[in-house]
Amino acid sequence: MRKKMATALTLALMAPAAHAAIPIYTNPGVQNPVTYNFTKLSDGDLTAFFVGDGGSLRLRLGVIAGGVDLGIGLTDSLPLGASFNYGFVAAGTELLFYIRVSDGNTYFSDPSLNPGGLNHVYSEAYGGGDTRGLATFVPGTYAYVGFEDLPGGGDLDYEDIEFVFLNVRGDVIPEPATWALLIAGFGLVGVSARRRRMAVHSS
Ligand SMILES: [Ca+2]
Numbered sequence: 166m167r168k169k170m171a172t173a174l175t176l177a178l179m180a181p182a183a184h185a186a187i188p189i190y191t192n193p194g195v196q197n198p199v200t201y202n203f204t205k206l207s208d209g210d211l212t213a214f215f216v217g218d219g220g221s222l223r224l225r226l227g228v229i230a231g232g233v234d235l236g237i238g239l240t241d242s243l244p245l246g247a248s249f250n251y252g253f254v255a256a257g258t259e260l261l262f263y264i265r266v267s268d269g270n271t272y273f274s275d276p277s278l279n280p281g282g283l284n285h286v287y288s289e290a291y292g293g294g295d296t297r298g299l300a301t302f303v304p305g306t307y308a309y310v311g312f313e314d315l316p317g318g319g320d321l322d323y324e325d326i327e328f329v330f331l332n333v334r335g336d337v338i339p340e341p342a343t344w345a346l347l348i349a350g351f352g353l354v355g356v357s358a359r360r361r362r363m364a365v366h367s368s
């Protein structure tokens with residue numbers, strides 16, 4: 166039973182269920198406590214689709230893949246559904262997103278790179294199926310990402326530029342408390358395995 170719980174917890178953290186519609190941040194005004202590791206899932210071009218826009222500042226989206234800056238592509242002045250191809254990225258490459266804001270600021274999808282360590286990103290898995298402007302999304306594995314563009318977080322609605330990447334996964338980075346729970350779970354699995362081995366030896 167404990168093993169099942171630990172396994173279920175691990176799966177929930179590592180492979181978030183895909184959202185059926187293009188996701189939105191449901192807790193505006195409150196900083197998103199969740200942080201992410203983004204990974205390219207297959208060899209091929211990395212294409213971003215622009216799916217939503219808020220605020221009055223102009224934003225441009227850049228991508229760093231495996232430490233290499235692929236540059237700025239998508240902007241929130243494009244029509245909804247417009248896409249930008251950032252070029253070839255190999256499977257397993259870690260991705261970092263950033264926005265260049267018209268007020269001169271830059272924010273990253275890794276909060277530790279932002280002023281005050283503020284989280285400027287909300288993300289969820291998205292399974293496709295919707296139409297947004299120019300784009301209809303075939304079923305697949307997409308990472309939805311919404312950015313907050315205001316210094317200090319502003320209204321924290323995470324919808325100042327919204328995009329999806331096909332064949333990209335955003336893994337939730339567990340918080341310290343969750344790590345403690347996970348380690349405790351793995352410890353219990355180890356204890357029960359040892360108990361089973363001992364039971365076999367003594368029989
Ligand atoms: Ca905002």
Ligand SMILES: [Ca+2]
Nearest residue numbers: 219220241325
């Ligand atoms: Ca905007």
